Amino acid sequence: MPPTIILVRHAQALHNVDNKLPRPLSLGRKQCAELKVKLVPRIPKDLDVGLIIVSPMKRTIETALLAFGDLIQRGVPIVAHAGWQENSLQPCDIGSPLPSLPALFPQVDFSQVDPLYPDKTSPAASAIYGYSRQAIVGRGQSVLAELHARPEKAVLVVSHSSFLRVGVTGHFFMNAFLLNQWAETRGGGVGWNGEETVPLGDGLPDVQGAVDSEGGRGDGVV
Template sequence: MLTITTQDYTIPDPELSVLGRSQCNSLKQNLVPKITGPNPELEVGLIIVSPMRRTIETALLAFGDLGIPFEAHAGWQENSTQPCDTGSPISSLKSEFPQVNFDHVDPVYPDKTSPSGKKYFNTKQAIMARGQAVLRDLKQRKEKAIIVVSHSGFLRAGVTGRWYMNADYRVFDFADEVEGNVKIQEREWTAKEGGLGWSFEERVELGDGLVDEIEEPVLD
């Protein structure tokens, strides 16, 4: 899922726009009935969010009334190092969003440019490895279903090979591993244009559009 705020990429960790909030309402109206009631299609026990304002706001607006715990996870942040895709200090987010558990966020967050933040670099190798890491983490959790609110670039290139337009969603199950790699299979009811029908049906190869390497930072 992803809800963007603006095309101005220079705004640090931006909030949702009015349009973004409206898109969250569409997401809520569509998906919440599928995860509530006596016979839900998805028995959701946890909501994981990228620790960025727009994803946290998306999650709270769409699912904040359900009584399901929210947990922030640095592994689901967006790829680029532009200001709009670089997070805020966790200390400030804790006070802004007390509903979210930030206790397990990687202490290196939001760094993804120094040697300490190397696993979050905007490179094909790092993003592909991060995609596998977050999938393996999900696979090891006890909940029957988990909602992840992340970003279109990372989801498409690093995790699923599918497109996600603003606030759209897709549903996956784990499949058999292949050569030690975690694999997922999309459910039929979102497998074309997403749950809201807003996304491109086209599939892409994992790693598509990612650069192979970046210049390593030089320490003084």
């Protein structure tokens, strides 16, 4: 039976405030604490979270460590996966070089991260991680198919607003927001979201380098 998937958007980071460094700040840490209190106790008793998957970006990793540290201490593995990274080509959405991460986050298993990471622009990388409708929707379908085949009862994923919205669910995600199919959280796991949805791929350019619906190219250039 496929696992229950619990999707969480990272807490507020500095780039959400000044579009510079993507690291959690004081409000983000408070959001992580609130998420820790509100999420884990609401998981049905018959569901055991057996795996935590994180985007390899620092803000998602730090959110997972702060919000779900108790699960990690109980032995739930935390694994980085390039498929869950953010969409755009802006500097704040490009991850750090992979070799630099294990020393910073020894709790996280980086062994399964695609060696292409954090590249998004080479021919090989742009086909999977590029800023285009085909790449992003395709990546969303790929990571969901992988989760469908997982043996765990429940998998917790910490990812990014834009990817979760246009690549995976069609729902809007606020900082530290989670989405699952329990009726009591349908309007937002911590009460910060409505129920508006968008089509998968909404607003994305057909090809990388084209202008999207907001007048940009995913790289901050208008």
